[in-house]
Amino acid sequence: MNITQPPADVLLSLNNISLSFGGVKALTDISFDILKGEIRAIIGPNGAGKSSMLNVINGFYHPQQGEVWFDGSIRGPLKPYQIARQGIARTFQNIALFKGMSTLDNLMTGRITKMHANIFWQAIWKGKAEKEELEHRERVEHIIDFLEIQAIRKTPVGRLPYGMQKRVELGRALAAESKLLLLDEPMAGMNVEEKEDMCRFILDVHDQFGTTIALIEHDMGVVMDIADRVVVLDYGKKIGDGYPDEIRNNQNVIDAYLGVAHE
C-alpha cells in the first residue's frame, strides 16, 4: 500500500480504491491521480464504475479499501457536506437541482459555504448579512452572464428544459469556486450545438478560474478535444491511463470500449 505523500502538484490521489455493495464489486483496486489545473476525463462503458468513482471522491460512498489524498493530506472519514466544504463541487448525471427554487436561488446555494453571517445578523438584516449577500450575489450574476442564462434567472428550475437544467447545475457547481470540479456526463442528451456550448463553458472555466476538472463523458470527440489526460475503466478495473493519443491506440481500450473503425 502506498502511504507516501503524493508530489506537490497532485490535487487528488486515489490509491488502491476498492468498493463493493454486498457481492457486487463496483471498483477493484483503482489508483490514479489528478494534477492541479488539468482536465482529467474518466471514460468507459456503462456500468464500469465511473459514477461510483465520483461518488467515492465526493464522499457519498466510502470505499472498503484504499485511501484518498486531497490537496496534500489524506482524507479521514468525512461526511459529504464536509468534503464539499473542503473544495469539491459536483454535477450529477440525473440532475440534482433544487427543483422548487429559482435559478438564482440555486446558484446562491452554491455559495452557501462561503457565507458566514450567523443567524442573529441575518435576523437584523442590516450589516454583515446584507453586505455578504450582495457580494455573493455579484459573483453569481457574473456566472449567470458567463453561462448566458440571464433569461431564466427567476424561473423555478423544475420547469426548465433538460439542457438548461444541466447548464444551471454547472452554474451551481461553478458558484462554489471549488478546487476540484466533478462533472458527471455534462453533455448527456444534448445536440451538437449544445455540446459545443458546454465544451466552450468548460474550457472557459478552466482558463479563467484555473479549476481542476474531472469529467465523465461518453462522446469521444469531446474527450479527445478537451481532456489533458484520460483514465479508462471497465467492469470496475482500470484498463488505461494516459494522454488521449495513447488511449486511442491502446488495444485493451479499443477492445473494451472504442471499437475499431471499419474500413
Next chain:
Amino acid sequence: MSPDILNTLEVILNGLMAGVMYSLVALGFVLIFKASGIFNYAQGVMALFAALTLVGIQTGQVPFSHLINVMFGTNYHNWSNGINTVAAIILTMCVMVLLAWLVEKIVLRHLVNQEPIILFMATIGLAFFLEGLGDLMWGANIKVLDVGLPSGGSFWLEDVTKEWASEGSEYFGMYIDVLDVWAAGIAIILVVALTIFSQYTKTGRALRAVADDHQAALTVGISLRTIWVVVWSIAGFVALVAGIMWGSKSGIQFSLSLIALKALPVLILGGFTSIPGAIIGGLIIGVGEKLFEFSLGPLIGGATENWFAYVLALMFLMFRPQGLFGDKIIERV
C-alpha cells in the same frame, strides 16, 4: 343594519380569530414537514411543554419539585417570587432550542433515511415523552398564564357597533375578545417574519434547499443536522407562541395538546408545505365552522363545530389532496 347582519358579521369575525389560533398550531407542523418531511405529532405537546415551562420559570417554580420532595423529604416549591415576563420568555426559548438539539441528537440522527412512517412513529413517542416530562417537571394542576395581554370584551367596540344597528332594534353591540385580536396580530407578524426569513436569508435558503433535495444539499456543503436543529428550534418558538395564546385564553391544562388534532384539517386545506397556506386554511376552517354552526347548525341538532372541520378536510382530500397551496409536483417528463 339589521341585527341579523351584525350578528353574522360578529360570527365571521370570531371565526377569523379562532382560525388564526388554529393556524398558529398548524404553522409549527408546516415548518418541520417542509424541511424534513416529518409529520411532527408532538407539535401540540411542544406547545403545552413550552407554555408549562414559561409559567414555571415566570412564577419561579422549582422544576421536578414534586419528585425531589418525595425522594428527599424536602419541601421545595418556589425559589423566587417570579421573574420578569420577557426574561422568562427568553429563557423558555433557550429551553426549546436545547430541546431541539436533544431531539436531533437522540432521535433524528439515528433515523436518517428511514421511511416517513417510522419518523412519524418516533414523533408519537416524543409526544408521550414530552407530556410525561412536562407533568414531572411542573406538575399537572391547571395553571394560569398571564403575560400581560389584555382580555375580555372591548367596551369601545360594543358601543361603536351598537350605533350601527337600525333604529328600534334590541342590539347590544359586538363581543369580540381583545385577546383574540392580539393573537391575530402576533400571528400575522410571525408569519410575515418567517416568510421573509425563508425567502431572503442564507439560512432560509438552506432550509428550502434541504426541504427540496437532501442529496443536492449535501453536495453544496449544507450540514443537514444543523438545519434540522434550526428547524426544530423555530418550530419550538412557534409552539411557544401558540402555547402562550391558547394558554392565556383557557389556562394551561394537559388537554392543550389536543389542539394539534384541530390543526390537521387546517393542514389538509392549506397544504402541508405552505406557510401562507396554514394561515388561509386556518381562517377558512375557523370561519366555516362558526358560520355553519350559526346558520345551519340548529337545523341538524347543533354541535356541528366538533366535526365540521374534518368533513371539510375529507372533501378536500377527495378533490384537491395537495391543499390550496401545497406543492404541486413540477415535472418535465
